Amino acid sequence: MAEAQGGRVRPEEASAWEALVTTARRTVADGLVVGTSGNVSVRVGDTVLVTPSGVPYDRLTPADVTGVGLDGRQLLGTLVPTSELPMHLAVYRATDARAVVHTHAVHATAVSTLVPELPLVHYMAAALGGPVRVAPYAAYGTDELAGHVLRALEDRSGCLLRNHGTLTHGSSLDQAYDRTAQLDWMCRLWLTASSVPGLTPSLLTPGQLAEVGERLRGYGQPG
Ligand SMILES: [Zn+2]
Secondary structure (H helix, E strand, O other), X not given: OOEEOOEEXXXXXXXXXXXXXXXXXXXXXXXXOXXXXXXXXXXXXXXXXXXXXXXXXXXXXXXXXXXXXXXOOEEEOXXXXXXXXXXXXXXXXXXXXXXXXXXXXXXXXXXXXXXXXXXXXXXXXXXXXXXXXXXXXXXXXXXXXXXXXXXXXXXXXXXXEOOOEEEEEEOOHHHHHHHHHHHHXXXXXXXXXXXXXXXXXXXXXXHHHHHHHHHHHHOOOOO
């Protein structure tokens, strides 16, 4: 069994760490993050495993397991957790999220500088709970930013952070990751459609989005 200074790593934490590193590398490979400018976390019981600060994801090994309690106290590992930890912990304390993905994805960040809410350009907004809000700006790593993010996330599983990036959560790393990818794609779609001179994109109505929300809730289930 792998062991990290500061605490013994349980098997379920070791496998969650492996999945976390895979997800973090995916954000870079898919162009949602440049270098180490994003972070990923996953909750195992009351321990939150999180990417460490400033270590390229391709250098992370099973021995680098980094974990904190919901109060931020380090329980596993000796690497310093991401400086954006307060935002991750705030989401776990306030929601039933099991995983959080934060990126500086370029299309989403561009949209965050233009509007207070992503216009309803596509029905996939329903997969995030409705129109995606932009959290007001505050310096990275602050409790103030964490508070803004929580308010923007009300009844949503994702939001934009003004002049900063994205945050999504889900019941698994895959779900949180997919929501980030969908969110950046929707932002790219709106930027593309709204950049045609002389034309304005048509938007969905709240009623049209609600109808899709109903369908998505039933998706994949029997009956
Ligand atoms: Zn950031």
